[in-house]
Amino acid sequence: MNASLFDDFHDRGLLHQSTDAQRLREWLSTPGRRVYAGFDPTADSLHVGHLVALVLLRRVAAAGHEPVALLGGATGMIGDPSGRSEERNLLSTDELAANVAAVERQIRSVLATAGSTVHVVNNADWMRGVGYLAFLRDVGKHVPLSQMLGKDSVKSRLERDGGLSYTEFSYMLLQAWDFVHLSDALDCRVQIGGSDQWGNITAGIELGRRLRSRELHGITCPLLTKSDGTKMGKTASGAVWLDPQRTSPYRFFQYWMNLEDDDAGLCLRRLTELSLDEIAALDASRQENASARQTQQRLAEELTRLVHGDAGLAAAQQATAVFFGGDIEGLDEATLVEIFAEVPSHDFPLGAVEHDEGLPLVEALQATGLAASRSQARRTIEQGGAYVNNRRIREPAYALRPDDLAGRQVVVLRSGKKSYALARFTA
RNA sequence: GGGGAGUUUCCCGAGCGGUCAAAGGGGUCAGACUGUAAAUCUGAUGGCAUUGCCUUCGCAGGUUCGAAUCCUGCACUCCCCA
Known part of the structure; x- marks a missing residue:
């Protein structure tokens, strides 16, 4: 060695x-x-x-x-x-x-x-x-x-x-x-x-x-400090913990993903076990094509694996894919619940979607807290900010029906780019 | 103790009898752009409702066909003189 x-x-x-x-x-x-x-x-x-x-x-x-x-x-x-x-x-x-x-x-x-x-x-x-x-x-x-x-x-x-x-x-x-x-x-x-x-x-x-x-x-x-002078590992919502109960592998992964370029480069050098050659190569790639964000990607991977193991890394990456517009349809119930574990959810009776009218999307958005009122929910839809299972919905009158259930009893709702909520339907 | 100014929607701040759900800015939320960034641009921003209704302008009364806007009382805040 x-x-x-x-x-x-x-x-x-x-x-x-x-x-x-x-x-x-x-x-x-x-x-x-x-x-x-x-x-x-x-x-x-x-x-x-x-x-x-x-x-x-x-x-x-x-x-x-x-x-x-x-x-x-x-x-x-x-x-x-x-x-x-x-x-x-x-x-x-x-x-x-x-x-x-x-x-x-x-x-x-x-x-x-x-x-x-x-x-x-x-x-x-x-x-x-x-x-x-x-x-x-x-x-x-x-x-x-x-x-x-x-x-x-x-x-x-x-x-x-x-x-x-x-x-x-x-x-x-x-x-x-x-x-x-x-x-x-x-x-x-x-x-x-x-x-x-x-x-x-x-x-x-x-x-x-x-x-x-x-x-x-x-x-x-x-x-470790960031280029803006704040402490590394501090976010608006508190510290980034190693315990998955306190900070999920997904959020841990995302923390590194979102670092400034220079900070990420620094962390790569100080925190990962990549060889200096590899790091130099990533430095170069950052110069040429910063938008690829290979440094952040690699940093997040290395550290998530170190702290949460291969399984934790896989979960974080899967969640990342879904949270950034990936397809939801193919995922099974258990995976969905796992990925959306930290997202607010609301339970509805199964009957709400099964009868003829279905469950108005406006109501679902309001009940899950994605919209403060029905009016606001309606506006969000009209402005193109509402998604059901990552598919944009533009009709204010849209109602959820059994077809919309991803997995057996879950619908993934989203407002804007990043706010998710889960509607669960139970008998 | 005396005199004056004020209290507006999440915040700041216009409005001073009807055209006021109420200018403008900030914030927030969406959209576009973008690197899951920053900046920028666009739209929205009381509630319920598919063109209408209901509730808001310190609190309580009153004048008026009609009030955030006028009057009376109360509460609180600020300034000046003692």
Whole structure:
């Protein structure tokens, strides 16, 4: 495999800061080194923002080393102040336990195909038994306050009105101790993370030197932001999650599909495992024929497969085809319901379509919420914005009849380009 | 406490006795164009109804054949003088 993890990071724009490059290269020149990244279980799912760290760990594996994913079962009880402008709310222990379990599943799933031994550890396992006094004597004693106060994460918060609590202030000690502990237990001497983690990482490196006279290394990668300055993975309706219950594979796929050209190019380089040659080819295609959107297409495919597997990708692509004007007639009931799962639906009695007059389209549009009133529904139809099973309907008096049922009891209604609703007919 | 201005349809904002469901802009929704983008252009935008009816202009009354427009009272907002 690729001999130099460090150069790989560099070439893909994943390198923000690192400790001494020469020493790092040297350490990583021996295969089988362990490299860790931490994940705090702040929610019951990771989101796109965590994807970078996961991908970094996959690259660690690809380079012939062993990734270590650290779950913050203990640190999650405190809350990392880094990159935060306000004090966090504490999670209950039940919530935390559920989050840890869910996040661990996701991490294992994404790293399953990494092609190397993967270690998943939870810092609660070694923090739980540590007493406060012992921690102060063994760890706190070796961390100068001047150093802690010098960290950006602390400084920026102290300058604000809210300040930060002693609890959050102590967070970096826990993370520093994690690093030292992992170097003891797994001989893991490299920590990677987002650029906001630099302060916490260096705290660990410092502690390793004082406590063990051991040389530890750190690498951070740039945080993902879009060209308009907003955070990657944020949409108007919230974060893009890895959990299919929170963000369906279709919407996950669409998120990447809709990125700006430059952002997509950047993500391709940083998040996918395509070779640099392939990426260069896509860059070129974007220059020549931007409208083909091959970059977005490829990016969406790669990442959806990584997170949701082949089945998830297939579902997303099928849904995409349908949502962008594809034929609905050929699809069976189960597939339809699956594709339109996140679309609003309304139940009608089967009798509504079966009698002579049928069910007026105007009524169906209103009942499903596609139109606020019958008048508006009528207007939409008159203006050519109404579709039944993706076929445009222009007669205001149109009524749904048994012939219109796609599948056995479902009609797909649509207003305009993107608003869909499902009318279900049940006996 | 005194004086003045105001309250309009989702928002801003015209209207000051009939031709007002109410100008104009924004937003929103559709259509065209397009790269599932941006910009632009077009149409629509109270409700119900296949040319008509019903409900809206702070609230409650009144004048009038007829009121968002006039009068009275009430509520709220803003400005000026004390």
